[in-house]
Amino acid sequence: MxxxxxxxxxxxxxxxxxxxxxxxxxxxxxxxxxxxxxxxxxxxxxxxxxxxxxxxxxxxxxxxxxxxxxxxxxxxxxxxxxxxxxxxxxxxxxxxxxxxxxxxxxxxxxxxxxxxxxxxxxxxxxxxxxxxxxxxxxxxxxxxxxxxxxxxxxxxxxxxxxxxxxxxxxxxxxxxxxxxxxxxxxxxxxxxxxxxxxxxxxxxxxxxxxxxxxxxxxxxxxxxxxxxxxxxxxxxxxxxxxxxxxxxxxxxxxxxxxxxxxxxxxxxxxxxxxxxxxxxxxxxxxxxxxxxxxxxxxxxxxxxxxxLMENDILDPETPRTRRNLNGVITCKDVSFRYAGAEKPVLKNVSFEAKPGETTAIIGSTGSGKSTLLKLIPRLYDVEEGTVSIDGEDVRNISQQELRKRIGYVPQKAMLFSGTVADNLRYGKEDATDQEMWEALDIAQASGFIKEKNEGLHLYVEQGGANFSGGQKQRLSIARAIVRRPDIYLFDDSFSALDFKTDAKLRSELFNIAKEATIIIVAQRVNTIIHADQIIVLNEGEIAGIGTHKELFAENQVYQEIVLSQQAGEEGA
Structure with a gap:
């Protein structure tokens, strides 16, 4: 003072x-x-x-x-x-x-x-x-x-x-x-x-x-x-x-x-x-x-x-910078627990996500899927083990440099009061109108934006109250796409979309992000069925890694997830 x-x-x-x-x-x-x-x-x-x-x-x-x-x-x-x-x-x-x-x-x-x-x-x-x-x-x-x-x-x-x-x-x-x-x-x-x-x-x-x-x-x-x-x-x-x-x-x-x-x-x-x-x-x-x-x-x-409160996550004294980032994400023996929790949320999690491939994470509610995803941009730091990109521990990279390379879409779509353009420029400050329209097209959001005369200047109320849940999700996805990052992190970001829109969005996304690393957290098997590798989490531990066919043939936890969703669809 x-x-x-x-x-x-x-x-x-x-x-x-x-x-x-x-x-x-x-x-x-x-x-x-x-x-x-x-x-x-x-x-x-x-x-x-x-x-x-x-x-x-x-x-x-x-x-x-x-x-x-x-x-x-x-x-x-x-x-x-x-x-x-x-x-x-x-x-x-x-x-x-x-x-x-x-x-x-x-x-x-x-x-x-x-x-x-x-x-x-x-x-x-x-x-x-x-x-x-x-x-x-x-x-x-x-x-x-x-x-x-x-x-x-x-x-x-x-x-x-x-x-x-x-x-x-x-x-x-x-x-x-x-x-x-x-x-x-x-x-x-x-x-x-x-x-x-x-x-x-x-x-x-x-x-x-x-x-x-x-x-x-x-x-x-x-x-x-x-x-x-x-x-x-x-x-x-x-x-x-x-x-x-x-x-x-x-x-x-x-x-x-x-x-x-x-x-x-x-x-x-x-x-x-x-x-x-x-x-x-x-x-x-x-x-x-x-x-x-x-x-x-x-x-x-x-x-x-x-x-005077000490921050739990700090930049290293001498951060290591790399101009070219391939985007190979490696988690090795990762464990994490929230403050005051008796048990860890994640225990000894290890996997690798490569550029040009889609890695999906699935599991029951509370299995640690979202938490695992938040460790990559250092929203939290691991308790044990390491999370690295291209062999470099994320704790050795400055937060600004790290997050600049990542397009993150949170589980809860969050929009800020202002215009659509203002919200998209959170992803890229100097984004042009053309870049923003391209991102909206890929996210399947341009349709309902073009219906309004204001276009990119369409007003967004606090929290996106004037949009539906699916529209907010698509705008959040467009915000990540406009950045054209090396790494895409989607935390159950397709849950409010119908199957047709979901499939079309993922198809467009994979076309423009062929060389990027994509990690998707999902509840629906249909969203991740074509992923290059699927990580099955069960109570914070990896229960299996493989393709849909491999897991469905051999993994009991994954079989239960698939069968429960098929039974639900048949009942519906």
Whole structure:
């Protein structure tokens, strides 16, 4: 955080200088007012009154202008700081591996990037405006008050300890509650996000009331914690006002006694009373700072937790680059388990996928097919064994260089808000219209795009909500094809397509990717029946490798898969 603050040292210096100038002018006003009373009014010197009064007006206006400058530079600093932190958070999270990302979760990361940063921004703005002003005014007020009336300054000895103890007590109680409040915000955000993204499922299963209860519980929990915090905050100001008012009464009381004894002038009492109010107001500002800073500390801790989190997947210090990549993928004794899992998802998996050939992976649900595919672009790193391309361990290649060579289509088709062209250019930034249309033709997606007048500029809603499941899959496949990579990875990417479209798409794909390595994860045997080699996974282990004919003749696991699908088709 300090690295971000240092960028704004010029603006922060201006805030301190302007605040100092404004406070000096404000501290001068009670002295000028005392002179007006003790000299001008007592002696009946009208010119002196007008002259000193005019000087007071000028000082007041100058102080207002200086404080306006303070507000301007403080706001620019706080907003610029928040912008920089949000940018760093976003960049850091974007570079996280999937496993690191899942440690915090989407809902919490959204809260940390928005709510937590906003808390820090607000407190920084307050610190620059109030916490620089309050100490300067406190010290200046005490010095001038003691210099003017040392005897009357004893009154502060009673009020200052009370305020200090109050600030200490409330700060001690508030800090844990502020940290808890941010966690409640995470929970509330999580419930709302799940309810909104899963609205179709919720309505389909008639679970609206259940979701209302979940939201109500999270909302009430957040409210209760917020009320506890605000109750403490609500106690602070009235108690301080009581202390201030009793201090004022004491000053007037003892000041009147001193005036009656001829030890003090009326103007001095008025000036001292104003200095006392400045001192107490400074303490109030400091107390609010001490209350708000713990909340910012809780948010800063959560932000730093993300920024300082060690990524599970890092680029090598000296990455090895190869201009020409053949695309021979070799998995040797690969084992992998997810964080916190008791058993590994993959155990001792070994195979080789060659260019110009299609390798298919099939198996029951949960057998580790998708996980195996994600190890190739290093979305996860192996626990044991190696995944290599052309004999080079993928951990020795920079992630950018590795993924540049791969066209990956995930199991869940993900589209981004924008246009069709924007989504295709995720695969290749400088793709021409011709290249994009060719990719759409191969993916069997050009038909429904051409039906719309917008063509490549057809708008895609968030998550591709304005497309069907099959259309989203075809657009995701086109996004990978437009890159024309050396390696194609399809994670059950044909499941939403009818048999005719599936067959035509794969035929077109194999025509343009004759020299590429293609790995297909599939549930349907019809999708992979013509693959050069089929890998059968069973509970994370390879149960067999071969062609469709070889496996169907000899492999029991594969036979069960084929027969179960044939029985399902016959039943249908």
């Amino acid at each position: 300090l690295a971000h603050i240092k960028k704004y040292y010029v603006q922060i210096s201006l805030v301190v200088l302007l605040t100092l100038g404004a406070i000096m002018l404000e501290l001068l006003l009670p002295t000028l007012m005392a002179n007006v009373v003790d000299i001008g009014i007592v002696k009946g010197d009208i010119p002196y009154i007008l002259k000193t009064g005019g000087l007071m007006v000028i000082c007041a206006l100058a102080a207002v202008l200086l404080m306006t400058g303070v507000s301007f530079f403080a706001s620019r600093t706080a907003l610029g700081f928040a912008r920089d932190v949000r940018r760093d958070l976003f960049v850091t999270v974007e570079n996280f591996s999937v496993q690191t990302f899942e440690k915090i979760g989407t809902a919490s990361l959204i809260t940390r990037s928005t709510n937590d940063v906003k808390q820090v921004q607000d407190v920084l703005n307050m610190v620059l405006r109030m916490m620089t002003r309050a100490p300067l005014m406190l010290v200046g007020g005490i010095v001038l008050a003691v210099a003017r009336e040392p005897g009357l300054s004893v009154v502060f000895l009673g009020s200052l300890p009370i305020l200090a103890l109050l600030i200490f007590f409330i700060s001690r109680k508030a800090i844990p509650l502020f940290a808890a409040l941010q966690k409640k915000t995470d929970k509330l955000n999580l419930v709302v996000r799940q309810s909104l993204t899963g609205v179709r499922v919720i309505r389909a299963f008639n679970n609206v009331e259940h979701e209302k209860q979940r939201f109500h519980a999270a909302n009430e929990d957040f409210r209760d914690t917020g009320i506890r915090v605000n109750k403490m905050m609500a106690v602070l100001f009235p108690v301080m006002m009581i202390v201030m008012n009793f201090t004022s009464i004491a000053i007037v009381w003892f000041g009147a006694v001193r005036i009656d004894q001829g030890l003090m002038q009326v103007g001095n009492l008025m000036a001292f009373l104003q200095y006392a109010m400045m001192i107490l107001m400074s303490l109030i500002m400091l107390s609010f700072g001490f209350i708000m800073i713990p909340r910012a500390q809780a948010s800063l801790k959560r932000i730093n937790e993300v920024l």
